[in-house]
Amino acid sequence: MNQSVLIVGAGPSGTCHFLRRLRSFLTGIPFDFKGLMLALALLRNGISVRIITQEANFVVGQRGAGVMPRSLEIYKFMGLLPEILAMARPIPAMQLLSSPQGEAPIKTVNLNKELSDTPFYPYINPLILGQDRHEGFLRKHLLEEYNVTVELATKLVYLEQHPDYVTAQILKTVDGKEVTETATFEWLVGADGAHSTVRKQLGIPFRGVTREEQILLIGDIQVKKGLGDRNIWPLWGNNWLEKMAAMRPYEIDGDDRFTFMVGGSEIDHSKAVSSREEFIRTFYEISGRTDIEFGELVWMGLWRPNIRMADRFGEGRVFIVGDAAHVHTPAGGQGMNSGIQDSFNLAWKLALVQKGISSASILDSYTKERLPVIDRVLNNTTTAFDSWTKDGNNGQWSGWDFNVRQLGINYQGSPIVLDERYMGEVTHSDPYRSGDDGLLRGGDRAPEAPGLISVNDITVTQSLFDIFKPTHHTVLAFADPSDNQGELLKVPGACANNVVQVVTIYPQSTPVTSVSIAKPTHHAFVDAEGYAYKHYNITGPGATIYIIRPDGYIGAYTQSEGGVVDYFEKLFA
Numbered sequence: 001m002n003q004s005v006l007i008v009g010a011g012p013s014g015t016c017h018f019l020r021r022l023r024s025f026l027t028g029i030p031f032d033f034k035g036l037m038l039a040l041a042l043l044r045n046g047i048s049v050r051i052i053t054q055e056a057n058f059v060v061g062q063r064g065a066g067v068m069p070r071s072l073e074i075y076k077f078m079g080l081l082p083e084i085l086a087m088a089r090p091i092p093a094m095q096l097l098s099s100p101q102g103e104a105p106i107k108t109v110n111l112n113k114e115l116s117d118t119p120f121y122p123y124i125n126p127l128i129l130g131q132d133r134h135e136g137f138l139r140k141h142l143l144e145e146y147n148v149t150v151e152l153a154t155k156l157v158y159l160e161q162h163p164d165y166v167t168a169q170i171l172k173t174v175d176g177k178e179v180t181e182t183a184t185f186e187w188l189v190g191a192d193g194a195h196s197t198v199r200k201q202l203g204i205p206f207r208g209v210t211r212e213e214q215i216l217l218i219g220d221i222q223v224k225k226g227l228g229d230r231n232i233w234p235l236w237g238n239n240w241l242e243k244m245a246a247m248r249p250y251e252i253d254g255d256d257r258f259t260f261m262v263g264g265s266e267i268d269h270s271k272a273v274s275s276r277e278e279f280i281r282t283f284y285e286i287s288g289r290t291d292i293e294f295g296e297l298v299w300m301g302l303w304r305p306n307i308r309m310a311d312r313f314g315e316g317r318v319f320i321v322g323d324a325a326h327v328h329t330p331a332g333g334q335g336m337n338s339g340i341q342d343s344f345n346l347a348w349k350l351a352l353v354q355k356g357i358s359s360a361s362i363l364d365s366y367t368k369e370r371l372p373v374i375d376r377v378l379n380n381t382t383t384a385f386d387s388w389t390k391d392g393n394n395g396q397w398s399g400w401d402f403n404v405r406q407l408g409i410n411y412q413g414s415p416i417v418l419d420e421r422y423m424g425e426v427t428h429s430d431p432y433r434s435g436d437d438g439l440l441r442g443g444d445r446a447p448e449a450p451g452l453i454s455v456n457d458i459t460v461t462q463s464l465f466d467i468f469k470p471t472h473h474t475v476l477a478f479a480d481p482s483d484n485q486g487e488l489l490k491v492p493g494a495c496a497n498n499v500v501q502v503v504t505i506y507p508q509s510t511p512v513t514s515v516s517i518a519k520p521t522h523h524a525f526v527d528a529e530g531y532a533y534k535h536y537n538i539t540g541p542g543a544t545i546y547i548i549r550p551d552g553y554i555g556a557y558t559q560s561e562g563g564v565v566d567y568f569e570k571l572f573a
Contacts, residue, residue, distance in 0.1 A: 003050040004354055005042055006168055006185040007035040008156045009192030009324070034322035034339035035191030036138035036150075040078065041347035043146045045471050045550075047354050050185070051148065052170065054155035054192075058139075061220040061299045062250065062259040063131040066091065066333025070406035070445070071340050072123040077470050077552055081123075083137065088127035089251035090114070092233040099237040099244070100288020108232075111399045119531045121407060122448050122465065126333065128251045130259075156197050159188060161316045187350060188318045191343075194306055196324035202315050208308030208327075208378075214240065214389065216263040217272050217279065219300025223247070223258050226292030236287040240389035242266050245286040257298060262286065273302050305329045307382050309374055313367040319346060326374045329385035332404035334377050341409065341551075342370055348470065348550035352572075357499060359573050362416060369411040376432035380404075401434070408435020411553055412443035418547075418556040418567045419443070440537055442557050446548045447536065451529025452505065458512050464532065467503060467523065470550045475502040475564060478533065479543035481515050500568070505532050 039049045067088055075081040096106040115124045142148040151172070157180075158169040166188045170181045190198025199206060227234070230249040237244030243264035250257045262272060262282060272282040276297040284290050306327040313325045322339030346366050352358035384400060410431055411417055419442030435445060450463040468474055504524040506515055517524045527533050538544055547556040547567055556567040 003048040003185060005047060005049045005187045005189060005350070006156075006166070006183070007039050007049055007051045008188065008190050008198055009035045009053055009196075009322075034336075034343045035189070036135060036142065037340050038189060038191060038321060038343035038347055039142060039148065040138060041344055041470055042351060043142070043148065044078065045347065045351035045355075047351050049148060050151070050183075051142075052151045052154040052156065054153065056153045056173070058132070058150075058152075059135060060132050061130070062128075062248075064333070064336035065128045065130050065134075065251070065259070066336070067127045067129050067134075068333060068337040068404065068406045069121065069123050069126060070409065071337045072127070073445075073448075073465065073552060074340060074344050076123070076465050077468050077550075080137075080141065084129065085127075087133060087137065087251075088129040091126055091128050092231050092248060094233045094235055094246075097234055097236045097287075099286050101236055109399050112404065113399060113402075119450050119529075120447050120535055122450075122463075124405065124407075126405060128248075130250060130252075131336075133252075156190075156192070159198065159201050159318065161318060166317050186317065186354065189346070190318070190320040190324045191322050191339075193323045194308070194327045196320060198318060199310060199320050199324050202318055202320075204310045204312055204315070204320070206308050206310055208306065211305040211307070213265070214263070214305050215269050216240075216261050216303045217267070217269055217282075217300060218259070218261050218303050219279070220250075220257055220259045220298035221276075221279075221300075222256055222295030222298070224256065224293040224295045226289060227258065236289075237264065240264055243286050245283050256295070260300075269302055273300060305385065307378060309371075309378055313342070313370055314363065319350075319363075319366065321346060325370075326378065328378060328381050331381045331385035331388055332400045334381050334404060334406075337406055338374060338377055341373075341406070344470070344551045345370055351471075352499065355499075357572055361573070362571060365414055365416045369414050373409055373411075373431045376430060380432060402436060403432055403434045407445060408433040408437075410435075410441075410444045412441055414443055416555070416571055417443040418558065418563070418570070419554075420558050420560060420563060440535075440554070442554050444554050446546070446552050446554050449527070449532035449535050451527070451531055452525035453512050453528045455506075455512060455515050455517055455524040455526065461528070462525070467501075468548055468550075468552055469501070471499070472550060473500045473555065473568075474548040475500060476536070476546040476548060477502065477504045477521070477543055478536065478538045478546075479504060479506065480541075481506060481510060507533060 035051055039051050042049050072081060075084045091111055094109045094111055096109065098106060112126045117124050139150060153173040155171050156168055157171050160167045165184045165186055167182060167184050168188060170183060172179045172181065190196050192198055227247060233246065233248045235244060235246040240263045243266045245262045247258045247260050267282060272278050279300060280294050307329060309326045310320060313320055321342040325342065326338065328335040349362050349366060353360050353363060410429065412429055422441060448463055448465045452462050454460040454462065501522045502520050504521045506526045508527050508530040510526050512526045515524065536546060542559060545558045545564060546554055549555040558564060
């Protein structure tokens with residue numbers, strides 16, 4: 001076995017081009033590049049991968065472009081955020097217009113209310129980044145950092161599981177000739193979209209519905225003149241059920257391309273998708289804006305809402321992520337971002353098992369943690385989509401709720417989460433809550449806290465998000481210099497395998513020069529601005545321990561001797 005993990009799918013598994021046959025469009029366009037994120041997270045952990053996709057070419061166009069705040073935080077942990085922020089842009093305000101366009105807009109709506117970043121939420125606003133650029137960015141890092149490339153025109157034909165490995169039959173097309181290969185891997189992950197071969201071969205049901213009546217024509221096109229304000233996302237029509245058209249500008253400075261959606265029962269979609277000229281005629285009919293001059297058509301195709309979820313997200317040595325496990329309406333931009341979280345949740349667990357540190361039983365927590373979240377996401381996005389299509393242009397609709405930012409997603413009640421304050425409780429909060437309720441429990445997102453001064457070098461100021469790593473658990477010890485942390489910070493021997501870092505956070509009142517780093521602590525900081533103690537609700541005497549997982553969620557809360565050992569012995573069994 002040359003690589004440990006085979007990742008099937010690194011782009012849309014059914015790329016939708018306007019020259020393809022209409023029947024290939026009808027069940028949806030999978031926007032799935034979560035395989036790239038999974039590959040990068042595994043490689044960060046020292047796990048080798050091979051990535052294949054059946055597509056002959058990489059995706060073009062915007063497609064799934066919304067990047068939610070929690071995804072931005074994941075990119076921070078991965079060390080990629082500065083580049084993402086340089087490429088992405090704020091989501092334009094949506095301007096609701098009549099059909100044909102009247103003298104004044106009906107309403108201007110911010111899809112996500114613009115908020116100010118805070119020490120608790122440092123990247124609170126969603127951004128847009130076209131899928132083609134997003135994918136290209138991840139592929140660039142795979143190549144430059146690890147010399148890993150995506151194998152195009154290469155598809156999985158058959159898989160067979162064994163106790164210690166997976167056999168994959170792979171069909172590669174090279175210069176028009178098909179070459180069959182049989183290879184073995186220790187693990188296989190399907191990121192191959194809504195029509196996932198991997199999911200089908202596992203025999204996992206994909207329950208849900210396809211909204212046959214809500215077909216949309218989507219694509220990207222150049223606009224030479226007529227749409228000058230690139231901070232506005234114009235939308236014409238009465239509602240999606242009858243007729244509506246929308247044109248969102250690309251996020252790239254100086255780029256004159258727009259991504260579009262056209263829908264409604266009064267539209268002849270088959271005719272509109274047949275050519276560039278028919279699309280333009282349909283758009284003019286809806287908007288009345290014949291002054292808009294179009295240029296080159298980048299791509300277009302038909303899409304229908306698929307609302308489906310797999311019964312489980314893995315079996316044995318094979319797993320599914322992203323659209324292979326769940327597909328959504330476009331409401332709130334949740335699909336792509338949920339897939340990123342799937343990959344980030346699975347990667348660190350798979351890495352620990354592959355390294356022999358954890359038993360394969362911890363992989364059961366992937367489905368147990370992610371499935372309840374996705375179930376709630378699907379319910380919420382379906383309700384939001386129905387509201388949008390019904391009320392989108394009558395002045396009633398006011399944008400998405402705060403929870404679409406995904407900052408309140410949590411794994412409370414997970415079998416691998418420990419919180420001594422709530423032992424034995426069977427109830428836990430909504431796994432898709434807003435997260436702004438002030439509560440903090442095991443399984444929640446670990447908050448950010450800036451203004452930490454290093455005990456080693458008082459000229460160095462960091463934040464917790466600078467410290468958290470996708471390769472390590474972080475044991476956060478909140479303690480006074482006088483506290484005896486010895487027993488509290490006793491970490492099992494397995495942690496010597498370089499997968500745990502111990503960090504002590506001293507109170508704001510602690511003179512930096514009065515403390516030093518003592519074993520088993522790796523790093524020590526003074527909470528100079530007080531945010532760490534505030535955000536982690538540290539108020540009473542005695543040391544308190546939070547253990548932060550590699551995916552940035554709280555794995556454990558403890559104040560007892562041996563609590564750290566209890567958590568890691570369960571995880572590293």
